Structure formats: C-alpha cells, structure tokens
Amino acid sequence: MTVSATPIASSVDELQEEVRELARLRDAVILAHNYQVPEVQDVAHFVGDSLGLAREGARTDAPVIAFCGVHFMAETAAILSPEKTVLLPDLDAGCSLADSITAEQLRAWKAQHPAAVVVSYVNTSAEVKAESDYCCTSGNAKAVVESVPADREILFLPDLYLGLWVERVTGRRLTIWMGECHVHAGIRPADIERWQADAPDAELLVHPECGCASQCMAFGNETTHILSTEGMIRFANDSPKQRFLVATETGILHRLRKEAPGKRFEAVSEEAICRFMKMITLEKLRDSLRDLRHEVTVPPDVAARARLALERMVQTG
Ligand code: 13P
Numbered sequence: 381m382t383v384s385a386t387p388i389a390s391s392v393d394e395l396q397e398e399v400r401e402l403a404r405l406r407d408a409v410i411l412a413h414n415y416q417v418p419e420v421q422d423v424a425h426f427v428g429d430s431l432g433l434a435r436e437g438a439r440t441d442a443p444v445i446a447f448c449g450v451h452f453m454a455e456t457a458a459i460l461s462p463e464k465t466v467l468l469p470d471l472d473a474g475c476s477l478a479d480s481i482t483a484e485q486l487r488a489w490k491a492q493h494p495a496a497v498v499v500s501y502v503n504t505s506a507e508v509k510a511e512s513d514y515c516c517t518s519g520n521a522k523a524v525v526e527s528v529p530a531d532r533e534i535l536f537l538p539d540l541y542l543g544l545w546v547e548r549v550t551g552r553r554l555t556i557w558m559g560e561c562h563v564h565a566g567i568r569p570a571d572i573e574r575w576q577a578d579a580p581d582a583e584l585l586v587h588p589e590c591g592c593a594s595q596c597m598a599f600g601n602e603t604t605h606i607l608s609t610e611g612m613i614r615f616a617n618d619s620p621k622q623r624f625l626v627a628t629e630t631g632i633l634h635r636l637r638k639e640a641p642g643k644r645f646e647a648v649s650e651e652a653i654c655r656f657m658k659m660i661t662l663e664k665l666r667d668s669l670r671d672l673r674h675e676v677t678v679p680p681d682v683a684a685r686a687r688l689a690l691e692r693m694v695q696t697g
C-alpha cells in the first residue's frame with residue numbers, strides 16, 4: 381500500500397497527529413518502552429517494561445508493530461509473532477548490555493558447563509536466545525529462576541547485578557556472566573548515599589541492573605525497593621508516600637509524573653540516560669510508519685530455536 385506523503389509537520393502536536401493517522405492507515409500498534417522520550421511515549425498505544433511489551437506484542441491483532449525501544453525488543457516481538465511486520469524506527473538503537481555476550485561466547489561457556497540450564501535476560505541478541513533454555517526480564521527473573529528444577533546448575537547472563545539480585549531473592553547459587561549496562565552501572569553508591577542523606581524518608585526505587593543495587597541490598601532498609609521499570613510505576617501508584625528517588629534511566633520520570641501527578645519523583649542521577657533509547661524520535665517513527673521501514677526480522681531457524689525460551693518468559697510471573 382502506498383501512503384501519500386503529508387506536508388512536513390513542525391510542532392510536536394502536528395507530528396503526533398501525523399503518527400496517529402499513519403498508524404491508523406497501517407493498522408499498526410505503537411509500543412513504547414518506559415525510557416522513550418515523552419513525546420513518543422505519549423503517542424504510543426501501550427507503554428511498558430520489557431515484559432509488558434513482549435506480552436503486548438505477542439497478544440496484539442495488529443499486523444504491524446512499530447516498536448519504540450531498542451533492537452532486542454523488536455527482535456523479541458518478531459520471534460514471538462513471525463507473521464507480523466515489526467518496525468524499529470532507528471536500527472542503530474542497540475543495547476550495550478546485549479552486546480556484552482555473543483552466541484559464540486555463550487556456546488563456549490556452555491561447553492564448560494555441559495549440564496547447566498541457560499537463563500538469559502531478554503537484553504540479548506536473537507542468536508544468544510537461540511542458545512538459551514529460558515529468557516527472563518527484570519520483572520520476572522525471580523519467578524523464572526524458581527521455575528528451573530532445583531538440582532540444575534544455572535548459567536545466568538548477561539547482567540552481573542541482576543544475577544546477584546536474583547541469587548539473593550531466590551537463595552539459589554547462579555553461575556553469572558560478568559556483563560553490565562553502562563547506564564545503570566554508572567549510577568554509583570555515592571549517588572544513592574547523597575540522596576539518602578537529603579531525603580531519608582523518600583522511597584528509593586532501584587532497578588536491579590544498577591551497580592549500586594548490591595550496595596542497596598547490603599545496606600538498604602524498608603524504604604529501598606529493587607524493581608523493574610513497570611514495578612516502579614505500580615509501586616509509586618500504590619504507595620501512600622509522596623516522595624520517590626528513582627535509580628534507573630531518567631525516561632521513566634515522565635510516566636511516573638504523568639500517572640501520579642501529585643507525587644514527587646527525582647532521579648538519583650540525571651546522567652542516567654540511555655542514548656540508544658533516545659534514538660527513537662517522532663520524526664523517525666513517522667517515517668517508519670509512512671515507509672514501512674526498518675523492518676526487523678530474525679532468520680526462521682534462529683527464531684525457531686529462540687521461541688521456547690521466550691514463550692517460557694511471557695508465560696512466567
Ligand atoms: P525493564 O524490563 O525493567 O523495563 O528494563 C529494560 C532495560 O533495558 C533496563 O535497562
């Protein structure tokens with residue numbers, strides 16, 4: 381189908397209207413991660429964490445998914461729904477954590493632990509998922525690890541800090557890959573300490589990918605909560621407290637403030653910005669819907685080997 385070009389829109393409102401109209405014409409659903417820029421979140425049909433987005437992508441009847449997130453998220457949608465057209469407005473929107481292990485490295489690691497079960501965080505390439513038994517997100521890592529028979533060794537990858545947190549909450553020993561997300565690892569214990577001194581009564585919401593998470597676990601108290609991004613939104617909505625310190629990528633502040641407008645949210649580090657997430661703009665989303673670009677596909681043999689691990693993920697927790 382050819383979609384006629386509309387005049388170049390200038391304002392955010394006009395661009396959003398253009399995007400909505402193109403989505404209608406394409407019969408597309410727009411999915412956006414909690415770290416997307418505000419104007420992209422506001423035009424999406426669904427905003428959520430990796431688990432919510434994977435479930436929504438699998439469940440939607442729409443033949444086209446415009447994915448406002450990073451590459452592994454679009455690949456996940458393409459694996460779970462091979463019949464749908466999955467668009468990523470900028471193919472350079474990658475993930476440094478996903479890049480911290482290759483399928484070849486994983487095969488070598490597995491060869492050293494031939495009896496182990498592989499649990500991969502969803503922040504991995506399709507090829508790594510194809511070598512995995514289970515996938516998980518920060519929203520269900522505990523439940524996924526608990527679903528693995530207790531007598532099996534688990535290779536957990538690629539995030540070191542998420543792995544340490546899962547060990548703590550499950551009481552289970554994991555063999556952990558030493559990868560990290562540069563954005564979350566960059567949030568230092570000193571950032572947390574400074575805020576805890578300034579606002580000791582605030583609730584502290586910490587993503588388990590944070591380098592400071594292990595510090596919070598060691599020194600945290602009842603006001604420290606280790607949560608996925610969607611877990612943070614739910615927690616803030618349900619809590620009677622008024623003030624929250626947020627240790628994750630700063631894009632989440634938009635949704636927190638939108639959904640709980642009377643409450644106060646502050647980033648523990650204003651520098652926690654994922655440049656990959658910010659590559660998706662309204663203009664690129666508009667162009668992607670207009671020209672049906674850039675389609676993310678996964679070779680059928682890789683997708684077939686990755687699907688069971690991903691299906692276990694969307695069905696757990
Ligand atoms: P969530 O699944 O908690 O949204 O996290 C995704 C992510 O990329 C964290 O950096």
Ligand code: SF4
Nearest residue numbers: 475476477561563654
């Ligand atoms: Fe990847 Fe980190 Fe960006 Fe999340 S914040 S997408 S883990 S680089």
